[in-house]
Amino acid sequence: xxxVGQMNEARRARRLRVSSVTTYRVxxxxxxxxxWEIAGASGLxxxxxxxxxxxxxxxxxxxxxDPAFYTHxxxxxxEIVVGFVIGSSIGVIVGLALGINRFTGEVFEPMLHxxxxxxxxxxxxxxxxxxxxxxxxxxxxxxxxCFFPMALSVAAGVRTINPMFLRxxxxxxxxxxxxxxxIYIPALTPPIATGLRLGFGIATVGxxxxxxxxxxxxxxxxxxxxxxxxxxxxxxxxxxVIFTLAGLGNYLIGRLVRLPGPTNRRVTALxxx
Amino acid sequence: xxxxxxxxxxxxxTLPTLxxxxxxxxxxxxxxxITAVDDVSLDIRQGEFISIIGPSGCGKSTLxxxxxxxxxxxxxxxxxxxxxxxxxxxxxGMVFQEESTFPWRTAIENVxxxxxxxxxxxxxxxxxxRELLDLVGLTGFENHYPSELSxxxxxRIAIARTLAxxxxxxxxxEPFAALDEQTRLLLGDKVVQIQQQLRQxxxxxxxxxxxxxxxxxxxxxxxxxxxxxxxxxxxNLPRPRSSEMxxxxxxxxxxxxxxHDLRExxxxxxxESEAAAAAR
Numbered sequence: 419x420x421x422v423g424q425m426n427e428a429r430r431a432r433r434l435r436v437s438s439v440t441t442y443r444v445x446x447x448x449x450x451x452x453x454w455e456i457a458g459a460s461g462l463x464x465x466x467x468x469x470x471x472x473x474x475x476x477x478x479x480x481x482x483x484d485p486a487f488y489t490h491x492x493x494x495x496x497e498i499v500v501g502f503v504i505g506s507s508i509g510v511i512v513g514l515a516l517g518i519n520r521f522t523g524e525v526f527e528p529m530l531h532x533x534x535x536x537x538x539x540x541x542x543x544x545x546x547x548x549x550x551x552x553x554x555x556x557x558x559x560x561x562x563x564c565f566f567p568m569a570l571s572v573a574a575g576v577r578t579i580n581p582m583f584l585r586x587x588x589x590x591x592x593x594x595x596x597x598x599x600x601i602y603i604p605a606l607t608p609p610i611a612t613g614l615r616l617g618f619g620i621a622t623v624g625x626x627x628x629x630x631x632x633x634x635x636x637x638x639x640x641x642x643x644x645x646x647x648x649x650x651x652x653x654x655x656x657x658x659v660i661f662t663l664a665g666l667g668n669y670l671i672g673r674l675v676r677l678p679g680p681t682n683r684r685v686t687a688l689x690x691x
Numbered sequence: 692x693x694x695x696x697x698x699x700x701x702x703x704x705t706l707p708t709l710x711x712x713x714x715x716x717x718x719x720x721x722x723x724x725i726t727a728v729d730d731v732s733l734d735i736r737q738g739e740f741i742s743i744i745g746p747s748g749c750g751k752s753t754l755x756x757x758x759x760x761x762x763x764x765x766x767x768x769x770x771x772x773x774x775x776x777x778x779x780x781x782x783x784g785m786v787f788q789e790e791s792t793f794p795w796r797t798a799i800e801n802v803x804x805x806x807x808x809x810x811x812x813x814x815x816x817x818x819x820x821r822e823l824l825d826l827v828g829l830t831g832f833e834n835h836y837p838s839e840l841s842x843x844x845x846x847r848i849a850i851a852r853t854l855a856x857x858x859x860x861x862x863x864x865e866p867f868a869a870l871d872e873q874t875r876l877l878l879g880d881k882v883v884q885i886q887q888q889l890r891q892x893x894x895x896x897x898x899x900x901x902x903x904x905x906x907x908x909x910x911x912x913x914x915x916x917x918x919x920x921x922x923x924x925x926x927n928l929p930r931p932r933s934s935e936m937x938x939x940x941x942x943x944x945x946x947x948x949x950x951h952d953l954r955e956x957x958x959x960x961x962x963e964s965e966a967a968a969a970a971r
Contacts, residue, residue: 580790583793586804588779590781600807604793607795
């Protein structure tokens with residue numbers, strides 16, 4: 419009887435906690451909307467800087483009816499995905515080379531660390547000269563941005579691989595290709611997953627940064643155009659689209675990349691429910 | 692042509708499978724040269740089970756790593772079927788003391804690993820891996836991941852994985868050291884049964900005397916640094932053997948005999964490590 423009572427107690431406590439979490443989330447969202455509206459209506463800011471949510475909603479409707487929006491959207495998505503794939507792939511290869519060979523690691527890894535902390539946008543002028551004002555410079559900046567976290571994460575990961583796994587490969591006289599495919603890569607799934615999750619966000623930043631700086635297409639360019647026209651509701655609507663795109667990408671990678679092993683765990687920041 | 696093969700076959704029967712011929716290995720350290728293995732010679736016949744026993748630091752693992760090819764730089768010669776061995780090769784299989792099963796592979800995928808790497812087609816390697824899992828007594832656990840199994844089961848997976856390549860010589864470096872005593876005895880029974888069934892030439896490194904007596908045809912006692920062979924003890928206990936023999940008088944006599952020789956070496960090792968600790 420006591421046990422049943424305790425169980426019910428625990429269940430009730432959990433339900434209470436879940437429902438209070440949901441309540442607070444709703445309250446927080448309502449508060450954000452309300453303060454946005456109040457700030458806009460207060461007259462403390464220049465008129466139009468904080469437009470009413472109704473105006474933003476109208477801008478959304480206009481945006482979704484505009485064929486040009488879809489072109490911008492497709493171009494930006496293309497740049498992010500291609501840049502992300504190129505940068506991540508090269509990152510894995512370079513990370514493996516740095517991690518597996520102690521000498522190359524000692525020579526190049528410190529340099530990589532210094533470069534990694536440099537804002538990649540400083541390379542934009544060079545990339546513009548090399549790849550032009552079109553998608554080339556955006557893809558290359560995106561690729562460059564997500565290359566570093568992947569390479570460094572993989573290189574560090576190689577050193578944490580259980581040496582016994584490598585000795586098994588060695589005692590079977592496996593070729594380097596087989597060792598990489600069958601031992602290194604599966605053993606490195608967690609750092610690679612981390613590299614992918616970090617990388618997607620950073621590749622998005624890289625692509626949009628270069629679109630905002632200098633370009634003639636893409637969501638970043640469209641947002642800057644709205645800004646120049648002082649069409650703040652459209653600009654905010656575009657920013658929300660970008661925000662959703664980045665969030666969705668991160669979510670999808672979390673769903674798709676799975677850690678191998680018994681539970682087939684997903685790579686998520688939150689524990690699976 | 693057929694005469695030649697016949698000749699080769701008879702030669703192979705009389706020749707030892709593995710010949711360790713005057714092998715010496717020294718390491719250069721900050722404190723000077725340390726000879727880990729000194730002039731060790733040994734012939735192992737086809738199907739024989741040999742244990743090497745010695746105190747910690749006697750160079751038994753070094754010897755094993757040279758035979759297994761993980762250490763390729765040494766003096767002397769190691770011959771497998773008359774051919775010199777230097778570096779790793781699949782015909783010498785190794786089982787390690789440490790955990791070495793791949794956590795991202797199921798039991799059957801672990802066992803099939805060497806076959807997969809060698810490019811054997813899927814159906815064949817899965818069938819073969821299933822046979823080996825049956826052999827080590829893990830029928831029904833094919834699709835379990837190592838983390839879902841006990842340490843003894845994982846070590847049996849590692850043994851099955853090494854046997855998958857049908858090595859001419861099986862090397863085991865204290866494969867049961869991380870297991871509890873009861874699991875260790877039962878696993879010993881399993882290994883002795885498999886070894887007899889396959890007539891698998893086996894070289895075991897251990898520091899457990901009763902384990903060595905239980906499993907081996909011959910036990911080699913090594914000296915503390917530099918590692919030499921002090922004595923070879925023939926274990927002429929009848930086969931099939933099981934851990935239940937451990938109560939017998941003959942078994943106890945072998946254990947006592949080996950300990951008598953080993954004791955001196957072990958105390959040397961102990962004194963040296965205590966002296967090193969005191970110097971620090």
